[in-house]
Amino acid sequence: MARELIVLDSAQAVALEGARIFQNSAVKASQRNGKFTVALSGGSTPKGMFQILSADPFKNGIPWDKCFIFWSDERSVGAEHPDSNYRMANENLLSKVPLPAGNIFRMAGESPDLKLAAKSYSEQIGRISPDFSLDLIYLGMGSDGHTASLFPHTNALRENESWVIDNHVPKLNTNRLTFTYKMIQAAKKVVFLTCGKDKAPAFKEVWQGKPNLEEYPSQGITCPDTNCVWIVDREAASLIQ
Numbered sequence: 430m431a432r433e434l435i436v437l438d439s440a441q442a443v444a445l446e447g448a449r450i451f452q453n454s455a456v457k458a459s460q461r462n463g464k465f466t467v468a469l470s471g472g473s474t475p476k477g478m479f480q481i482l483s484a485d486p487f488k489n490g491i492p493w494d495k496c497f498i499f500w501s502d503e504r505s506v507g508a509e510h511p512d513s514n515y516r517m518a519n520e521n522l523l524s525k526v527p528l529p530a531g532n533i534f535r536m537a538g539e540s541p542d543l544k545l546a547a548k549s550y551s552e553q554i555g556r557i558s559p560d561f562s563l564d565l566i567y568l569g570m571g572s573d574g575h576t577a578s579l580f581p582h583t584n585a586l587r588e589n590e591s592w593v594i595d596n597h598v599p600k601l602n603t604n605r606l607t608f609t610y611k612m613i614q615a616a617k618k619v620v621f622l623t624c625g626k627d628k629a630p631a632f633k634e635v636w637q638g639k640p641n642l643e644e645y646p647s648q649g650i651t652c653p654d655t656n657c658v659w660i661v662d663r664e665a666a667s668l669i670q
Contacts (some may be wrong), residue, residue: 617656
């Protein structure tokens with residue numbers, strides 16, 4: 430398992446390291462393949478990273494015209510809803526950089542048929558990345574150990590065929606669109622951004638605990654054939670040895 434851990438002093442430092450990885454990956458992938466495919470995530474730490482990327486020196490050091498933007502999950506809301514992962518990324522990054530509108534692929538969380546929306550999103554990914562191997566996927570981890578919208582004890586944890594699915598989350602009484610393990614582990618690089626003392630118990634189990642996928646879905650990102658980097662602050666890492 431190609432797994433790396435980077436522990437930094439603060440959430441701001443985690444966001445900055447996430448931005449550096451974005452820039453390096455974008456430059457290298459665009460030089461190598463003429464495009465850079467990346468999936469973003471929601472949350473407060475990615476928000477800090479987006480704000481860093483939208484300002485100099487990063488803003489002028491990234492080939493935005495070659496960037497193709499996706500999301501690893503989305504709530505069942507529209508683009509203007511306060512809970513939308515797309516809206517957060519758009520307000521803090523996408524609207525502030527010279528990124529072609531046609532290079533942005535939003536999950537249609539407001540769709541009345543989320544199963545169809547998941548299928549459509551998979552097709553969009555396949556048109557840009559025929560092998561479904563995105564250059565970079567960002568993830569976070571909830572205090573319950575979930576990542577993307579792969580929540581404990583949900584059907585998505587046992588999905589082996591689809592790239593994107595509609596996952597019912599009973600504890601939140603909602604459905605969400607999410608990448609599956611298959612999609613995430615096909616990526617060339619996966620980066621977790623995880624901060625806060627509330628994440629420490631779950632992170633300890635994910636990083637050092639016995640396999641327990643149903644309770645800690647983030648354990649399922651094993652990434653045997655790609656580079657998986659966890660960037661965490663000292664509070665989140667406070668319980669590990």
